[in-house]
Amino acid sequence: xxxxxxxxxxxxxxxxxxxxxxxxxxxxxxxxxxxxxxxxxxxxxxxxxxxxxxxxxxxxxxxxxxxxxxxxxxxxxxxxxxxxxxxxxxxxxxxxxxxxxxxxxxxxxxxxxxxxxxxxxxxxxxxxxxxxxxxxxxxxxxxxxxxxxxxxxxxxxxxxxxxxxxxxxxxxxxxxxxxxxxxxxxxxxxxxxxxxxxxxxxxxxxxxxxxxxxxxxxxxxxxxxxxxxxxxxxxxxxxxxxxxxxxxxxxxxxxxxxxxxxxxxxxxxxxxxxxxxxxxxxxxxxxxxxxxxxxxxxxxxxxxxxxxxxxxxxxxxx
Numbered sequence: 001x002x003x004x005x006x007x008x009x010x011x012x013x014x015x016x017x018x019x020x021x022x023x024x025x026x027x028x029x030x031x032x033x034x035x036x037x038x039x040x041x042x043x044x045x046x047x048x049x050x051x052x053x054x055x056x057x058x059x060x061x062x063x064x065x066x067x068x069x070x071x072x073x074x075x076x077x078x079x080x081x082x083x084x085x086x087x088x089x090x091x092x093x094x095x096x097x098x099x100x101x102x103x104x105x106x107x108x109x110x111x112x113x114x115x116x117x118x119x120x121x122x123x124x125x126x127x128x129x130x131x132x133x134x135x136x137x138x139x140x141x142x143x144x145x146x147x148x149x150x151x152x153x154x155x156x157x158x159x160x161x162x163x164x165x166x167x168x169x170x171x172x173x174x175x176x177x178x179x180x181x182x183x184x185x186x187x188x189x190x191x192x193x194x195x196x197x198x199x200x201x202x203x204x205x206x207x208x209x210x211x212x213x214x215x216x217x218x219x220x221x222x223x224x225x226x227x228x229x230x231x232x233x234x235x236x237x238x239x240x241x242x243x244x245x246x247x248x249x250x251x252x253x254x255x256x257x258x259x260x261x262x263x264x265x266x267x268x269x270x271x272x273x274x275x276x277x278x279x280x281x282x283x284x285x286x287x288x289x290x291x292x293x294x295x296x297x298x299x300x301x302x303x304x305x306x307x308x309x310x311x312x313x314x315x316x317x318x
Contacts, residue, residue, distance in 0.1 A: 006274070008149045010263070012134070013270045015158035016223055018262025020045070020216035022161040024240035025247065025254040026168050027212030031083075032249055033172060034205025035185035035309040039101025040086050041213045042237025043108030047082050048075030048217030050112040053228040054119075056128045067130040072157075072218045079214015080207050082108070087206040091199055094313040105237070113230045124229035132157055132223040157219050161255075164212075168251035181205055185307035188314040198314050213237070235290060242293040249306055257296075264289040 024041050031038040038044075052071035060067045086104055089095040116125055132155070140151040172178035181201050183191040188198045217233055225232045239261050246260075247253025268285040271277045277285070 004145055004148055008152070009270055009273065010266070011149055012154050013266035014259060014263040015155040016262075017265040017269075018259045019155065019158045019161045019223075020220040020236055021240050021243055021258035021262055022158075022165060022255050023212045023216035023219070024237060025243040025258045026165055026251055027209035027216070028241055028244040029168070029172075029247075029249050029251055029254050030181070030205045030212070031209035032205075032244065032310050033185045033307055034181050034202045035188060035307055035312065035314070036087070036090055036202055036206050037097035037101065037311040038083070038086060038206060038209050038213075039098050039241070040082070040104030040108075040237075041101075041209065041240055042233065042235070043101075043104035043106075044079045044082050044210055044213035045217030045220065045237045045240075046108040046112055046233045048079045048214030049221035049225070049232050050108075050115070050217075050228050051075050051078040051214070052218030053125050053128060053221050054115075056130060056222060057125060060128070060130050065130055068128070068132050068222045071222060072215050075218025075221075076211045076215040079210040079212070079217070081210070083206050083210025083213070086210075087203050090313065091202050091206075094315070097311050109230050109233075112228065116228065125227045127226045128222060131226060132219060155223070157223070165251050165255035172251060177204075182307070184314075185309055188309050192314075192316065198316070202314070213240075216240070235293075239289060239293050242296050245306075246296050261289055261292065264292050 024045055027044075028038055028041055052068075052075040055071045055074045056067050059070070063070060082104060086100050089100040089103075090097050113123065117123065120126070134153040135156040136153055137151040141147045143151065170178075172182065180191065180196050181204065183194075183196060184198045184201045185205075191201075192198050216236070220236060221228055221232055240258065243257035243261055244254045246257035247255070265288075267274075267277060267288060268282065271280065271282070271285045
């Protein structure tokens with residue numbers, strides 16, 4: 001394998017594993033910037049994966065190659081529905097954010113497996129026939145060296161996720177909506193006195209996190225796992241939260257951290273084809289992403305300063 005082929009393999013594999021993390025980390029950024037901690041990202045990803053696979057299996061004959069792309073949107077809509085539960089609990093009923101998110105994380109896999117058992121009479125779905133395969137950019141793939149690395153047989157959803165990350169940065173830091181969203185996460189009382197509807201913007205932040213988290217789960221299920229079971233999404237939501245913290249609640253920083261974690265995950269798949277790394281026992285490569293997540297949280301959680309009102313319920317009358 002030539003050096004260019006080796007680099008292309010690493011880049012493509014990293015993009016595949018990073019894409020769900022990028023979208024989910026961006027969702028967590030919107031939620032926490034509004035002041036709502038969304039520990040339930042893992043459960044939201046699970047339901048996004050579940051709904052996308054079921055939709056894919058049901059509609060594949062009708063929609064053909066468009067099926068996985070529409071299924072991503074279906075996963076996003078289902079993610080919104082589940083994030084709405086978290087929003088109502090934390091914003092209207094002032095529940096503890098961690099407990100509410102944990103409930104979603106516990107409920108989602110049990111609900112998914114129960115419905116799969118009911119509908120398919122087994123513990124997991126069949127493999128989908130239409131998945132998110134590889135894509136070559138016309139024209140760009142012919143660029144010497146760079147074309148083969150970045151634009152030939154690559155993962156198109158990754159580039160869309162990167163564009164979404166750039167758009168998210170612009171929205172958060174360059175628009176009136178973003179300024180108001182960040183204000184309710186920093187000092188909701190002050191924002192309220194200026195006529196900003198704190199509840200509305202917190203709902204917006206949580207629902208955006210549900211949309212992006214559900215899409216992340218749908219992409220993971222339709223590109224990596226190929227079906228749905230209780231073990232389809234294992235720790236991806238928590239890794240996304242670590243990427244959000246590592247990126248200091250900045251969409252571009254979260255994207256960079258997600259690419260790093262995606263690279264760590266991809267090593268367990270392509271490590272056997274890489275010099276030096278191939279000599280490392282596979283079990284170490286498999287636990288590397290989770291070990292890195294713990295290390296990052298230990299090293300950076302205390303140093304990172306999130307929104308001042310993050311995790312604090314707002315009572316308008318006080």
